[in-house]
Amino acid sequence: MKLAETAIEPVRKTRRVGLTSEEAFELFTRRLETWWPLSDHSVAGNDAVGVVFEERVGGRVLEKTRSGEVHSWADVFEWDPPHRFLLSWHPSATPVAASILEVVFEPAGSDHTVVTLEHRGWEALGEEKARTLRDRYDSGWEGVLDRFQESVGSAL
């Protein structure tokens, strides 16, 4: 599997939550299904009914659909509860176009946590979309996202 290079600036986001790092880590991973916006961000859109985070190195993040299909979003490369995990992220693509998703949980005081999410190599998502959509469009990058969202319903 070729991991995406990091010639492009990663996307990085930080949030502070009123949970211990153990609670925040568990909410993000084991209890992913209780909060992830599935209809907006999944392979199957409105037909996605669940998602499970397999809590180990080599585990996967698996979306389940109404019809029983399973889509793997990611492979767990690094697993270090309650501090950090790192995934090979390929939500609707073959592993050839994986990017890296790293989430770090840092305690801030006794009952707060700073959660930092970094998505590296995300430009690989664009290449994959260009490949799968190349028969459907002939415009530039502006059209990629519109067409992608039309055809797969706001999938990742």
Place this chain on the structure above:
Amino acid sequence: MTALADDTRRSIFEIVQDGPRSVREITDLVSVSQPAVSQHLRILREAGLVEARAKGTRNIYSVSQRGLEPLREWVETVWEDVLDAFERAAEKKGRSE
């Protein structure tokens, strides 16, 4: 035809992703002629995927941050949505910030 629909052109883009390269360096890594490489680079440049800067008598090609802006914005939006949802769930569970 999209900028990355051609296999050779996509290979060239991936080479440039590895790090900035001159036309000669790229040509050494692919199985087509230098004029063909230049042609592919011109198409990638027009698509906003790569950019060139002069270094002495050579042009050095690198990935264009600008061309990927629409995709970056979308990726940013996805993670904003996801983290908004995570924050709401955290607030429900714990002490709100």
